[in-house]
Amino acid sequence: MIKDLDDSLDGPSAIYLSEYLLDINKGAGFLTSLSLDDQKKVRHLGTRCKVAKGEGVFFQGDPHTGVWIIETGRVRTFYAGPSGREITLAYWSAGHFLGGPEVFGTGRHVWSADVLEDCELLFVSGMSLQRLVREVPDVAIAVINGLVNKGKCYSALIQMLGTRTVSERLRQLLLIVAETYGRHEGGHVIIERSITYDQIASIVGATRQWVTQSLDRLQSEGILTVSRKEITIHDLGLLLT
Numbered sequence: 001m002i003k004d005l006d007d008s009l010d011g012p013s014a015i016y017l018s019e020y021l022l023d024i025n026k027g028a029g030f031l032t033s034l035s036l037d038d039q040k041k042v043r044h045l046g047t048r049c050k051v052a053k054g055e056g057v058f059f060q061g062d063p064h065t066g067v068w069i070i071e072t073g074r075v076r077t078f079y080a081g082p083s084g085r086e087i088t089l090a091y092w093s094a095g096h097f098l099g100g101p102e103v104f105g106t107g108r109h110v111w112s113a114d115v116l117e118d119c120e121l122l123f124v125s126g127m128s129l130q131r132l133v134r135e136v137p138d139v140a141i142a143v144i145n146g147l148v149n150k151g152k153c154y155s156a157l158i159q160m161l162g163t164r165t166v167s168e169r170l171r172q173l174l175l176i177v178a179e180t181y182g183r184h185e186g187g188h189v190i191i192e193r194s195i196t197y198d199q200i201a202s203i204v205g206a207t208r209q210w211v212t213q214s215l216d217r218l219q220s221e222g223i224l225t226v227s228r229k230e231i232t233i234h235d236l237g238l239l240l241t
Helices: 036-045 126-135 137-163 166-181 197-204 208-220
Strands: 047-051 056-058 066-072 075-080 086-092 112-115 119-125 183-185 188-192 224-226 230-233
Touching: 036 119, 036 126, 036 137, 066 126, 086 137, 086 197, 119 126, 126 137, 137 166, 166 188, 166 197, 166 208, 166 230, 197 208, 208 224
Parallel strands: none
Antiparallel strands: 047 119, 056 112, 066 119, 075 086, 075 112, 183 188, 188 230, 224 230
């Protein structure tokens, strides 16, 4: 059985479906883009909170109350349809913020967020963020840049879901994980088996059975090899064909 994504993915990068690998982790500098004094102002008006693995940060349909900046850990955002079927929108890492697009605390959440591992978050209420935006121009710029990058993320996801087949999405996800977390050895790229078939299915919009069959097919074609601990991609170029 493959280990959970939340058990082994180390590193600073977010993960979501996108054609542009270089854009994957943009938006992770919400606080670091500010001067130390401005960071202190944000932290002074924010509330530090710890959320345990498996707990929710906010839920679909909840009123927007503000934003959560990830200090440590990773958080998944996902949408659940009327049937209960879920699609993962993204895995967010330290430095990114959650809670948009209604960052000033109006409206209701149209997706949910849950914690992949024990996390430390900085919650900034909509009212406090609105005050900061009025008083600190660089905070306003950081908010705008963050929303721009979130918009690009979800636009990329819609494009992938609307224009790529499920097989193409699976190949692209493998490419993203390889480029983000893989290690290069002897002309191959090795990925720790840190994502379950269920998680892959939730990202690409498929079933676990389909993911199992598709990875078996890629293995039979000699594109990759799956072992108990690793996925070895023999040629990244073959994932694009």
